[in-house]
Amino acid sequence: MKNNITILCSALLILFGSVIVSCSSVSRQELERLAEQGDAAAQANLGTMYAAGRSVPQDFLTAVKWYRLAAEQGYPLAQNNLGHMYFTGRGVPQDFLTAVKWYRLAAEQEYALAQATLGVMYENGLGVSQDNAAAVKWYRLAAQQGLALGQTKLGVMYANGLGIPKNNAAAVKWYRLAAEQGYPLAQFNLGYMYLAGLSVPQDDGAAMKWYRLAAEQGHARAQNHLGSMYFAGRGVPQDYDAAMKWYRLAAEQEHATSQNNLGAMYAHGQGAPQDDEVAVKLYRLAAEQGHATAQNNLGGMYAEGRVVPQDYKAALKWWKLAAEQGNAGAQNNLGVIYVNGRGVLKDNVYAHMWLTFAITNGNEASRVKRRKVEKEMTDTQIAEAQNLVRECVKKDYKNC
Numbered sequence: 390m391k392n393n394i395t396i397l398c399s400a401l402l403i404l405f406g407s408v409i410v411s412c413s414s415v416s417r418q419e420l421e422r423l424a425e426q427g428d429a430a431a432q433a434n435l436g437t438m439y440a441a442g443r444s445v446p447q448d449f450l451t452a453v454k455w456y457r458l459a460a461e462q463g464y465p466l467a468q469n470n471l472g473h474m475y476f477t478g479r480g481v482p483q484d485f486l487t488a489v490k491w492y493r494l495a496a497e498q499e500y501a502l503a504q505a506t507l508g509v510m511y512e513n514g515l516g517v518s519q520d521n522a523a524a525v526k527w528y529r530l531a532a533q534q535g536l537a538l539g540q541t542k543l544g545v546m547y548a549n550g551l552g553i554p555k556n557n558a559a560a561v562k563w564y565r566l567a568a569e570q571g572y573p574l575a576q577f578n579l580g581y582m583y584l585a586g587l588s589v590p591q592d593d594g595a596a597m598k599w600y601r602l603a604a605e606q607g608h609a610r611a612q613n614h615l616g617s618m619y620f621a622g623r624g625v626p627q628d629y630d631a632a633m634k635w636y637r638l639a640a641e642q643e644h645a646t647s648q649n650n651l652g653a654m655y656a657h658g659q660g661a662p663q664d665d666e667v668a669v670k671l672y673r674l675a676a677e678q679g680h681a682t683a684q685n686n687l688g689g690m691y692a693e694g695r696v697v698p699q700d701y702k703a704a705l706k707w708w709k710l711a712a713e714q715g716n717a718g719a720q721n722n723l724g725v726i727y728v729n730g731r732g733v734l735k736d737n738v739y740a741h742m743w744l745t746f747a748i749t750n751g752n753e754a755s756r757v758k759r760r761k762v763e764k765e766m767t768d769t770q771i772a773e774a775q776n777l778v779r780e781c782v783k784k785d786y787k788n789c
Contacts, residue, residue, distance in 0.1 A: 417444050424455060432459035433467035440470070440479070449480030460491060468495035469503040476506075476515075485516030496527060505531035505539040512542075512551070521552025532563060537572035540564070544578060548587075557588035568599060576603035577611040584614075584623075593624030604635060612639035613647040620650070620659075629660030640671065648675035649683035656686070656695075665696040676707060684711035685719040692722070692731075701732025712743065713786040717750035724755060728762055737766050741774035742781065742789070 417438065423431035436455030439448045453474050459467030472491030475484045489510050495503030508527035511520045525546050531539025544563035547556045561582050567575030580599030583592045597618055603611035616635035619628045633654055639647035652671030655664045669690050675683030688707035691700045705726060711719030724744035727736045740762050747755035763771060781789035 424458070427458075427462075429459040429462040429464035429467065432456070432462075433464050433470065436467065436470060440474070449474065451480075453480035460494070463494075463498070465495040465498040465500035465503065468492070468498075469500055469506070472503065472506070485510070487516075489516035496530075499530070499534070501531045501534040501536040501539060504528075504534075505536055505542060508539070508542055512546075521546065523552075525552040532566075535566075535570075537567035537570045537575060540567035540570075541572055541575040541578065544575065548578070548582075557582070561588045568602070571602075571606070573603040573606040573608040573611065576600075576606075577608055577614070580611065580614065593618070597624035604638070607638075607642070609639040609642040609644040609647065612636070612642075613644055613650065616647065616650065620654075629654065633660035640674075643674070643678070645675040645678040645680040645683065648672075648678075649680055649686065652683065652686065656690075665690065669696050676710075679710075679714075681711040681714040681716040681719065684708070684714075685716050685722065688719065688722060692726075701726065705732045712746070713789075715746075715750055715786065717747045717752040717755075720744070720747035720750065721752045721755045721758070724758060724762075728758070737762050738770050738774045738777065741766065741771065742777045745774070745778050746781070746786070 417435075420431050420435045420438070424435045432455045436452045436459065437443075438445055438452075439455065440452035441447070453471065456467045456471040456474065460471045468491045472488045472495065474480050475488035475491065477483065481487075489507065492503045492507045492510065496507045504527045508524040508531065510516050511527065512524035513519065517523075525543065528539050528543040528546060532543045533539075540563045544560040544567070545551075546553055547563065548560035549555065561579065564575045564579040564582065568579045576599045580596045580603065581587075583589055583599065584596035585591070589595075597615070600611045600615045600618065604615045612635045616632045616639065618624050619635065620632035621627065625631075633651065636647045636651040636654065640651045648671045652668045652675065654660050655671065656668035657663065669687065672683045672687040672690065676687045684707045688704040688711065689695075691697055691707065692704035693699070697703075705723070708719040708722045708726070712723050720743045724740045724742075724747060726732055727740035727743065729735065733739075741759060744755045744759040744762065748759065766774075777789065
């Protein structure tokens, strides 16, 4: 392998992210001259320039060409980046099997990013058989080299007991190592460990610290959690304005929970004048992403005719979608709508079924409603409702 230069540019493709390039004063013409002579480092860095569109028009096909030339000489950075091109389908047809091939060649040369990425492939069964133990192996190798991605992913495996016995203390250790490097997902996860008191003392202030560090880097889930801390006054004085700020930042990234939370603040006039039109818009954005609470809330807006025309059939649609995900509020609402015959024919059997689900999922107010319904039902009808519950559970609430 020709390698007359060690580093011309620091260039790597971050998993699921963009290309990062930081080049020295070496000109593109000099890079091209060295690359044409077979210098692997120049070929790899030239590939990254084309992949990123730095100093040249972005051209994935040309990037692949240069990565391949360097990768075939065994240059690990190029092997990793070529794997990423196959992973994303940039400049080549998407091909997870080939991506794994190149990631593995780089990983076996102890290239940390490729090790972590290979772990992701095993964890998700992409181009290989799903294997959490193999994922842990590769995450650990990357983590031991100090790669924040590897440390974070290893922490996740410990926290969830995937491929390794569950160990929250080990999860905290690895999250902290990555968080101290400024890695936002690790900061968010460490914040959650403090919030929940998992192998660390429960500490809302520490949770806020780590959530804020991640949120300030644009991590949407951290922004949402930080908003919720301000909303509830946990670790900080209650501050609806601050809650709205952080919810909005996450909502602008299409984070469904934040869209719902921001919608609820507008619906109730918290942190901003009450505005049902904005609330409905935000609920809909989240609901269309499948967010069950937002679907329930949007159904409520239709049932009450708030901004939108009162429409029980539309309410039924959204409540049904939420109820099928186990949302107790929506299940209660379906029970009520069947009791009253709004948007559907009155049917105490189906009302009883949905109220039973709501009770099972923690909605105690549904218990009183079910008792009232039972007074209008025969023993045969109650038995029928109970049978529907059993059948619906088998179908995971779908098409009940």
